[in-house]
Amino acid sequence: MTVLDETPTPVHVVGALRYLVSAEATAEAPGASMEAGDLEQAVWVRLLEQLGGEGPPTDAARWVRAAVRAEARRARRKAARELPYRHEPSADPAGGPERAALRSERRRALRAAVARTPGNCPRLLTAMLSPHDPTYREIAGTLGISQGSLGPLRSRCLGCLRRMLAAEVAAPEHRGKER
Structure with missing residues (x-):
């Protein structure tokens, strides 16, 4: 009388088939281009599903061999259908x-801060942030100021923007506390 002849529990079945599943998975894994442990795990899942529904297989050794081969075939079909990434997603320059979303939020916050700057600063900073990358001559012509005064104005505007953004970042929020 074997372990599987009694009313087996899943623990008995796993104990009795452990070495057989491991050996079959180790033999089939290279042909399926997968790790033996992954193949073995897929077979155990399939066996536990069977134990929950139909009960233990009548010929456990035959069932294990068939299940390992079926899982190996499934892995080969899956590998044939799937295409690998050209590069790892984490190596994606866009991130x-x-x-x-974070870049978009930073750009939105920067544009909002630029709009709140005084005088000619919003027009100057908007021109400087343009994706067309205009020259100082083009910016000065657009704003109607001399090219020589553009540098000092730019410096004042950037200083103002820097102070505004530093104050916004440094200002702590009262979370859960009343004032």
Whole structure:
């Protein structure tokens, strides 16, 4: 009488088939281009599903061999359908949707701060932030000021913007506390 002839529990089945599943998975894994442990785990999941529904297989050794081969075939089909990334997602220069959202939020905050600067600063800073990358001559012509006064005005505007952004970042919020 074997362990599987009694009313087996999942623990008995796993104990009795452990070495067989491991050996079959180790033999089939290279042909499926997968790790033996991954193949073995897929077979255990399949066996536990069977134990929950139909009960233990009548011929456990045959069932294990068939399950290992079926999982190996499934892995080969899956590998044939899937295409690898050209590069790792983490190596993506854009950095994925989270980084794109953060960049967008920073640009929005910067544009809002630029709009609050005094005098000619919003026009000057907007021109400087333009994706067209205008020259000093083009910016001076657009604003109607001399090219020589553009440097000092730029310096004052950037200083103002820097102070505004530093005050916004440094200002602590009262979280859960009343004033």
